[in-house]
Amino acid sequence: MKEISYVVNNTLGIHARPAALLAQCCVNFKSQVRIHLGDKVADGDNVLQILALGAKKGDTLRVDIDGDDEEVAAKAIEELLHGAFEEKKPVDVLKIAFFGTKDYDRTFFSELVKDKGQGTYNSDIKYFDSQLGPETAGLAQGYDAVCIFVNDNASRPVVEKLHECGVKLILLRCAGFNNVDLQAAKEYGITVLRVPAYSPYAVAEHAMAILQEANRRLHKAYTKVKDNNFALSGLLGLDLHNKVAGIMGTGKIGQCMARICKGYGMTVLGWDAYPNQALVDEGLLTYVSKEELLKRADLISLHCPLIMGDNGTYHLINDETIALMKDTVMLVNTSRGPIIDPEALIRALKQGKFHAVALDVYEGEDNNVYTDKSDVAITNDITARLQMFPQLVLTSHQAFFTREALQAIAVVTMENARNFNEGNELGNAECKA
Template structure:
């Protein structure tokens, strides 16, 4: 175990921004970090616990790290303390209209923005429960920025109305940005910033969880046992060990999924428009053509971005792609719904093509995302038709939904807001028109 102590010298104490940066640093460490102050302790990777310490100027923070990288961990934390924990210049407050608000959004964003003053995020957030759409865009009038999610809409009409109302920044609290007209934003002099990576582990782990639920028929098994039915009929699955896993899109999330599949004893093959030779060199996967992956894989997991137009990834999995797959293949999508042609998928499911399909996202999901429709009949919607198949599992766009991911989304989003407000480069977070 390595330890060190730090006396808080910032007049504002340990406010939200340094606490957030410390938590995000610790999330990526192998060592367990504990922070103690005035008899109270906090896990170093939990921003809410760090803030609950209430550390003021003159208080002593006792930090310990225990694990494989404890020495490097303490060194990185000391560097952070001597940089971001010190007093900063004061800037004007950025007014943000926050659309599609849920209770869990407030948990983190409200804590991060409650402080105002030098070195803080200096943001005032107005929460709206409605999504951003052409009908609700007028609510952002008079705000400097809007904060939106995957199911909000920012086509040209909305972007132009935002600009007319004074908005200069669109903050995406997600990685995807296909719901924003970037060319319109450029023309309107509106910056667009996203969260390039929050918790790739969260998404990859969920993808494996739901494909295993579909493979081993866990939902059906649970319901049978609840009815005191202990028969195994209808529950037959397959081993993943010694099977071939095809990963389409080998960015951070795809890499995480590949490592999970490797842990199951699978042979991993990958397809990507921009192959990463380092993954080949370490022995994680072998790159193949799209057609070869479709033909060889027993399990296919989608992790590509949604790119429209010629040569893009829209309907990456269509009727032709499905026809090239093995019979009884398994397919999971935790990336973007329109990567799969829903009509082609349904037709293939009717023909018994798949052993198991698991979808956290799917074409036609927009009206359902984060909405309680339990009192409604879905009639002939894509959702209702997909739910007919006993070998298919649907979840509601929740792959990202872990404490670590929500914390990271809030922190990176507010860092983007701060960088914009202070005139700093948005770096990899900025989304630009081609």
């Protein structure tokens, strides 16, 4: 075990920003990090617990690091603790209109913007329950920035209205930006910043979880047992061991999924517009053509971005590509809904194609996502028809939804806001037309 002693020298103590950066640092290591202040203890990867310590200037913290990578972790943490935060002079407080707010958003974001002044995120947030769209864009009047999510609408008319309201920045608290008209934003001088990555593990783990739910019919088994029906009829699944997994899109999330599949004892094939030779050299996967992957894979997991136009990924899974697949194939999508043509999928399901289908996203989900419709009839035709099939599992765009991911989204979003406000480099967070 490694131990670090640190005397807090920040005038504001361990306020939101250093706490956030420390938590994000600790998330990257296998070692357990515990931070002690007197009788109080916080997990190093939990920003809320670190803030709850209430460490003030002059307090002494003891950081215990225990695990396989403790040496590397200790070095990184010590560099962060003792590194000089070279702050610019305070700038005006950035006023942010936060759309589509849920209680879990407030949990992290509210803590991060408590402090004002030098060295802080120096922002004020106004939360709106409504999503951003043509009818609600006027709520941004008088704000410098808007913060939106995957189901908000930042089309050209909305961007025009935001410009009229004086908005200079669109903060996406997600990786995807297909819901933003980047050309319109460019024309009106509005900067668009996203969260390039938060927790690829969260998404990949959810993909395997719902895939196995569909494969082993766990959703049906749960309901049957609740009804005191212990018969096994209708619950037959397939072994994943010794099967072939096809990973379409081998970025960070696709790589995580490939490792999970490898752990199940599967042979992993990859398809990507930009193959990563390092993954081949590592022995993780073998790159093949799209057609070969579709023909050979027993499990197909989609992790590619949504790209419109010729040679894009819009409706990548369609009648023709489904026809290439095995009849017993398992398909999971935690990427973007429109990558699958839902009509083609439903036609194939009606014909007995697919042993299992697991969708966290699907085309036509927008009006359902993050809403409670338990007391109303589902009028969305795609949703209703997908729910007919016993081998299909739907979840509500929740693959990202872990504490670690929410923490990372909040921290990176506020770092983006701070960098914009202070005129710092924006890096790969900036989305350009």
